[in-house]
Amino acid sequence: xxxxxxxxxxxxxxxxxxxxxxxxxxxxxxxRLIAENxxxxxxxxxxxxxxxxxxxxxxxxxREGVDPALLTDDALGLINxxxxxxxxxxIGGIEYPRELVLAALKAGKSVVTANKAxxxxxxxxxxxxxxxxGVDLYYExxxxxxxxxxxxxxxxxxxxxxxxxxxxxNGTTNFILDAMTSTGxxxxxxxxxxxxxxxxxADPTADVEGHDAASKAAILASLGFHTRVSFDDVYCEGISxxxxxxxxxxxxxxxxxxxxxxxxxxxxxxGNKSVNARVHPTLVPNEHPLATVxxxxxxxxxxxxxxxxxxxxxxxxxxAPTASAVCGDLIGAARNKIHGGRAPGDNPYANQPIAxxxxxxxxxHIDMRVEDRTGVLADLANRFANAGISLRTVRQEEDAENxxxxxxxxxxxxxxxxxxxxxxxxALPNVKEVKSVIRLDS
Amino acid sequence: xxxxxxxxxxxxxxxxxxxxxxxxxxxxxxxRLIAENxxxxxxxxxxxxxxxxxxxxxxxxxREGVDPALLTDDALGLINxxxxxxxxxxIGGIEYPRELVLAALKAGKSVVTANKAxxxxxxxxxxxxxxxxGVDLYYExxxxxxxxxxxxxxxxxxxxxxxxxxxxxNGTTNFILDAMTSTGxxxxxxxxxxxxxxxxxADPTADVEGHDAASKAAILASLGFHTRVSFDDVYCEGISxxxxxxxxxxxxxxxxxxxxxxxxxxxxxxGNKSVNARVHPTLVPNEHPLATVxxxxxxxxxxxxxxxxxxxxxxxxxxAPTASAVCGDLIGAARNKIHGGRAPGDNPYANQPIAxxxxxxxxxHIDMRVEDRTGVLADLANRFANAGISLRTVRQEEDAENxxxxxxxxxxxxxxxxxxxxxxxxALPNVKEVKSVIRLDS
Numbered sequence: 001x002x003x004x005x006x007x008x009x010x011x012x013x014x015x016x017x018x019x020x021x022x023x024x025x026x027x028x029x030x031x032r033l034i035a036e037n038x039x040x041x042x043x044x045x046x047x048x049x050x051x052x053x054x055x056x057x058x059x060x061x062x063r064e065g066v067d068p069a070l071l072t073d074d075a076l077g078l079i080n081x082x083x084x085x086x087x088x089x090x091i092g093g094i095e096y097p098r099e100l101v102l103a104a105l106k107a108g109k110s111v112v113t114a115n116k117a118x119x120x121x122x123x124x125x126x127x128x129x130x131x132x133x134g135v136d137l138y139y140e141x142x143x144x145x146x147x148x149x150x151x152x153x154x155x156x157x158x159x160x161x162x163x164x165x166x167x168x169x170n171g172t173t174n175f176i177l178d179a180m181t182s183t184g185x186x187x188x189x190x191x192x193x194x195x196x197x198x199x200x201x202a203d204p205t206a207d208v209e210g211h212d213a214a215s216k217a218a219i220l221a222s223l224g225f226h227t228r229v230s231f232d233d234v235y236c237e238g239i240s241x242x243x244x245x246x247x248x249x250x251x252x253x254x255x256x257x258x259x260x261x262x263x264x265x266x267x268x269x270x271g272n273k274s275v276n277a278r279v280h281p282t283l284v285p286n287e288h289p290l291a292t293v294x295x296x297x298x299x300x301x302x303x304x305x306x307x308x309x310x311x312x313x314x315x316x317x318x319x320a321p322t323a324s325a326v327c328g329d330l331i332g333a334a335r336n337k338i339h340g341g342r343a344p345g346d347n348p349y350a351n352q353p354i355a356x357x358x359x360x361x362x363x364x365h366i367d368m369r370v371e372d373r374t375g376v377l378a379d380l381a382n383r384f385a386n387a388g389i390s391l392r393t394v395r396q397e398e399d400a401e402n403x404x405x406x407x408x409x410x411x412x413x414x415x416x417x418x419x420x421x422x423x424x425x426x427a428l429p430n431v432k433e434v435k436s437v438i439r440l441d442s
Numbered sequence: 443x444x445x446x447x448x449x450x451x452x453x454x455x456x457x458x459x460x461x462x463x464x465x466x467x468x469x470x471x472x473x474r475l476i477a478e479n480x481x482x483x484x485x486x487x488x489x490x491x492x493x494x495x496x497x498x499x500x501x502x503x504x505r506e507g508v509d510p511a512l513l514t515d516d517a518l519g520l521i522n523x524x525x526x527x528x529x530x531x532x533i534g535g536i537e538y539p540r541e542l543v544l545a546a547l548k549a550g551k552s553v554v555t556a557n558k559a560x561x562x563x564x565x566x567x568x569x570x571x572x573x574x575x576g577v578d579l580y581y582e583x584x585x586x587x588x589x590x591x592x593x594x595x596x597x598x599x600x601x602x603x604x605x606x607x608x609x610x611x612n613g614t615t616n617f618i619l620d621a622m623t624s625t626g627x628x629x630x631x632x633x634x635x636x637x638x639x640x641x642x643x644a645d646p647t648a649d650v651e652g653h654d655a656a657s658k659a660a661i662l663a664s665l666g667f668h669t670r671v672s673f674d675d676v677y678c679e680g681i682s683x684x685x686x687x688x689x690x691x692x693x694x695x696x697x698x699x700x701x702x703x704x705x706x707x708x709x710x711x712x713g714n715k716s717v718n719a720r721v722h723p724t725l726v727p728n729e730h731p732l733a734t735v736x737x738x739x740x741x742x743x744x745x746x747x748x749x750x751x752x753x754x755x756x757x758x759x760x761x762a763p764t765a766s767a768v769c770g771d772l773i774g775a776a777r778n779k780i781h782g783g784r785a786p787g788d789n790p791y792a793n794q795p796i797a798x799x800x801x802x803x804x805x806x807h808i809d810m811r812v813e814d815r816t817g818v819l820a821d822l823a824n825r826f827a828n829a830g831i832s833l834r835t836v837r838q839e840e841d842a843e844n845x846x847x848x849x850x851x852x853x854x855x856x857x858x859x860x861x862x863x864x865x866x867x868x869a870l871p872n873v874k875e876v877k878s879v880i881r882l883d884s
Binding site: 326349 | 471475476479481486582587589590593597598599600601603668731734746747748751752753754755756757760763765766768769770771772773774777778781782783786789791
C-alpha cells in the first residue's frame with residue numbers, strides 16, 4: 001500500500017480512505033488534483049486523503065500518474081475494503097456503475113459520481129440507498145462540470161423558490177450550433193468539424209439528439225423543484241434537423257438557435273401545479289445572455305422568487321473541469337466523514353406531478369412556403385385565430401415563382417394546440433411546405 | 443410566544459429557534475421568505491424554523507409582516523434565550539453587530555450575517571469565536587447578495603486551486619459607470635440619477651470611493667486563497683474622478699470602464715508567493731464578459747487551475763436577493779443543528795503574505811496632453827524604455843493649437859514603476875497635463 005505523505009498541520013484528523021473507480025480522462029485528473037495538493041486537501045478537510053486503490057477494467061494497460069500497486073480490476077473488492085470511506089465513480093455507462101454505487105452506499109461508503117446518465121435514470125434508488133445507510137451521494141460534476149449548479153440548487157438557493165431553470169448544458173451541440181451561426185456551415189460540416197476537434201464523439205447520438213442534455217434537465221428539475229424527475233420524463237428533441245436556412249432565418253429575426261434544457265414550474269388555470277422538463281432547439285433573443293454563450297461553453301440561467309435572475313457560465317465538460325467538481329464533492333464528503341453531518345441529499349418532498357408536454361405553454365417559430373395568391377394569408381391567419389393562437393409577428397416575402405415564404409412567430413399557446421396547428425397547416429393545399437418549426441424562449 | 447404552524451411531514455425533527463437582529467429591508471424579506479414557505483423550510487432542513495424574536499432599535503415604529511409579540515429591543519437578551527439556536531444578523535454597521543455576533547457565537551449559537559463590513563474587518567476574531575464554540579458562521583449575503591460566490595469558493599471549488607477572482611461587486615458604481623457609458627453623462631449627473639432612482643445612498647461615499655467593494659474583495663481573497671485578507675489590506679480607488687472624457691477615450695480604444703475588485707495569487711521571480719486584493723476603476727476589453735454587465739448587476743469571474751474560467755452573474759444587492767442568500771445560509775445552519783456537522787469555515791491555513799501593491803504587476807492607460815513639437819514622442823518613448831516599461835499601443839492626435847493628445851497603453855510592469863513613470867511624465871515641461879491614468883485588465 002502506498003500512501004502519499006502529508007504535512008499534517010495541527011489539529012488534522014485521521015486519514016480518509018478513498019477508492020477511485022475508473023481511470024479515464026476524469027479519473028486521471030482527479031488523481032492528479034489530489035496528488036498535487038495534499039496539503040490543501042488535508043487542511044480543507046481536516047485530515048489527509050489517502051487513495052486506497054484505483055479500479056480499472058484493463059490492468060495490462062500502462063497508467064501514468066498512479067502507483068501501479070494501487071491498481072486493481074476488482075472494483076467490488078476495493079469498495080468493500082474496511083479502510084475505504086468514500087468511493088469516487090468516474091466510469092460512465094449506467095448498469096455497471098449502478099451496481100457498484102449501490103454496493104458502495106449499502107456498505108456505508110459515501111459516493112461521489114460524475115455520472116449524469118446514472119443519476120438521471122436511478123436518482124430515487126440511489127438516494128434511498130444513501131439515506132438508509134446515512135451516507136452522502138454527491139454528483140456536482142453530473143451537470144455542467146465545474147459550474148456549481150448542483151451545489152447552488154441544493155444549498156445556496158435552499159431558502160428561495162426556484163421558478164425556472166434554462167440552460168446550455170451540452171458543449172458539443174453548442175459548438176455545432178455556434179459554428180453554424182458564425183460561419184454559415186451546414187449541420188453536417190459543423191458536426192464533422194466538432195468531431196475533428198474532439199468536441200464530438202465518434203457516435204455523437206447522445207449529444208446531438210439531446211439525450212445528454214435531457215439527463216441534466218432531469219437532474220436540474222429534480223433539485224430545483226424537489227420532485228423526482230427522471231430521464232424518461234423529459235421531452236427531448238435534438239439538433240440534427242437544424243439547417244443552415246433555419247440559422248439564417250433566426251438571425252434575420254434577431255434570434256440565435258441554442259439547444260436549451262428548460263425546467264419550469266407550472267400552474268394551470270385551476271391552480272394545479274406541475275413541473276416540466278424539456279430539451280429542444282430554441283430561438284433565444286440575441287440580447288439574452290444565453291445567446292452569446294459560444295464554442296463549447298455551458299451556461300445556466302436560474303430564476304428564483306427572491307434572488308431574481310442568476311446566470312452561471314463556464315466549461316461544462318472536459319477532464320480537468322469535471323475533476324474540479326468531483327474533488328469539490330470529495331472534500332465535502334470527507335469533511336462529513338471527519339466532522340459528522342450529512343450533505344443535503346435528494347429531497348423530493350414537493351412531489352409535484354410531471355406535466356404532459358402537450359399541456360405546457362410554448363411559442364413557435366414556423367417557416368412555411370405557401371402559394372403566392374390573394375387570400376392565402378387571410379385564410380392562414382383565420383385558422384390561427386380559430387385555434388385560439390395569437391400571432392406575435394408575421395413576415396411574408398416572395399420566394400420562388402408563385403411561392404411566398406411566410407414566417408410566423410406565435411404568442412404562447414399550449415404545445416398540443418401549436419402542434420395540431422402545424423399539422424393542419426401542413427395538410428393544406430395552399431401550404432406547399434412547412435420548412436421548419438422551432439420553439440422560442442423569452 | 444407565537445410560533446408559525448407547520449405541516450410537519452414524516453421524519454421531521456425538533457424545531458430550530460431563530461433570532462433575527464434587525465428589521466430593515468433585508469430583515470423584513472428574511473421574515474417574509476420564512477413565513478411564506480414553512481413547509482419548504484421544514485422539509486429542506488428536516489425540522490421547522492421557529493422565529494423566537496426580532497430585535498429592533500425602535501419598538502414604537504409600526505412593523506408589517508411580523509407578530510408584534512416577537513419584537514424586542516433587547517437584542518442580547520434575545521440572543522441568550524435558551525430556545526434560540528441560530529442568530530441572523532442583518533443590522534449593518536460594525537461595532538454594535540460585532541458585539542452581538544461575538545455574544546451569539548460565545549453562547550453557542552450559529553450566526554448568519556449579511557454584513558460585509560463586519561466580516562471584512564473582523565473575520566479572524568469571529569472565526570476564532572465560532573471555532574471555540576464549535577458553531578457555524580455563514581455570510582453568503584456579504585458578497586454580491588444571491589450570487590453564491592461564497593459557497594462556491596468554500597465548497598464547490600474546494601478541490602481546486604483558485605488563481606484569480608475579478609468582479610463587479612458594487613451595484614451603485616456599476617449603475618453610475620453604465621449610465622456614463624450609455625448616455626455620455628458626467629459623473630455628477632449619473633450619480634444624481636442613481637440617487638434619484640434609489641441605487642445610491644444619500645451619502646454615497648462607501649460605494650463610490652470603493653470601500654464597499656474593498657470589503658468584498660477582502661472576503662473573496664480570504665476565501666479563495668485561504669489567507670486572512672482584511673479590509674485594510676485592500677488597495678482601494680473609487681470612481682469619483684472618472685470623467686465623461688475617460689469613458690469616451692475608453693470606448694474609442696475598445697474598452698469599458700468598470701470598478702473591479704481583483705484578487706490575485708502572485709509568484710515573484712524568486713518563487714515567493716503572495717496575494718493581492720485591490721479595487722480600482724479598470725478598462726475591460728469590450729469582448730470580456732464583465733464588460734457587458736449593465737445597470738446595477740454584479741458579476742464575478744473566477745479563474746481556477748482545473749475548472750478554468752467561471753462567471754457568476756445576478757443581482758448583487760436589494761432586499762429580496764440578499765434575503766435569499768441569508769435564508770440559504772439559515773437552512774444550512776439549521777441542518778447542521780439537526781443533523782450535526784459544521785459548515786466549512788474561515789480556513790487561513792495557507793497564510794500567504796499580502797503583497798505590497800507597488801510590487802504587483804499592473805497595466806496603465808495614460809491619457810496626456812503634450813507639446814506638439816518634433817521629438818516629444820521620441821523623448822517620451824525613451825523614458826518608458828529606460829524605465830523598463832514596454833508599450834502596447836500609442837495613439838497620438840492633434841488636440842488644440844500646439845498641443846497633441848497622447849494615449850499610451852503599457853504592457854505589464856510593476857505598479858511602483860508605472861506610478862513613478864507617471865510622476866516623471868507629469869513633471870516634464872513637454873507634458874502639459876496627465877489627464878487620466880486608469881489601469882487595464884486583460
